Amino acid sequence: MRIDRWRGCAVAVAALLMGGTLPAMAQDAATIAAQGNGKGAAPCQTCHAPDGGGQASGGFPRLAGENAAYLQAQLDAFASGTRDNPVMKLQASALTEAERKALAIYFSKMPAVATPDAGGSTPFADPEHLGETLATRGRWSKQVPACEQCHGPGGVGVGADFPPLAGQSANYLAAQLKAFGSGSRHNDPMGLMRHIAQSLGDRDIDAVAHWFAAQPFPPKESRP
Incomplete structure (x- = not known):
């Protein structure tokens, strides 16, 4: 399941980079998060969920409620290669610096929600704590x-x-x-x-x- 979701995100990004059919749209963070930027960046919610809560089973992190400066630094790191992730490198590189900053602020202001399945469906045995x-x-x-x-x-x-x-x-x-x-x-x-x-x-x-x-x-x- 985790591999399938990862591939789904990769396919979405690749399709946009190869000339997807997203219409022209206002370049605001909410639009990019929901629809992409029309210039190669896929919708953030494809992997990170509409509420920014992420997808625990797929290993996609929660963004909602995170520190804005931290989020921007991570997007910049993906774009520069100091964080090695092929999907996020494509995504971050397709965003302008202003868009990365706007998205960081947008997600930081989203209400953080508890993720009930963050630990996975199978309890982790740790008798020694x-x-x-x-x-x-x-x-x-x-x-x-x-x-x-x-x-x-x-x-x-x-x-x-x-x-x-x-x-x-x-x-x-x-x-x-x-x-x-x-x-x-x-x-x-x-x-x-x-x-x-x-x-x-x-x-x-x-x-x-x-x-x-x-x-x-x-x-x-x-x-x-």
């Missing part, structure tokens, strides 16, 4: 700080450099840790995430990804 330990205490024997030290209590996010991890897709979180570890993603501040990811094993990565996926986002106290 490995994920919670890494998230809240780290592993100092390998110079790995607690994730919460940068990403905030429960992974709610801190500023433009440390995005929310709470309620994000476990598939997505694990994929990003592996990308940092392999070096295919290298837009982390001071190489911090590359060091951390390279110090974790596959079991560590799966455990901490599922722990954060199970945390509430937005935090209960910020919900209406």
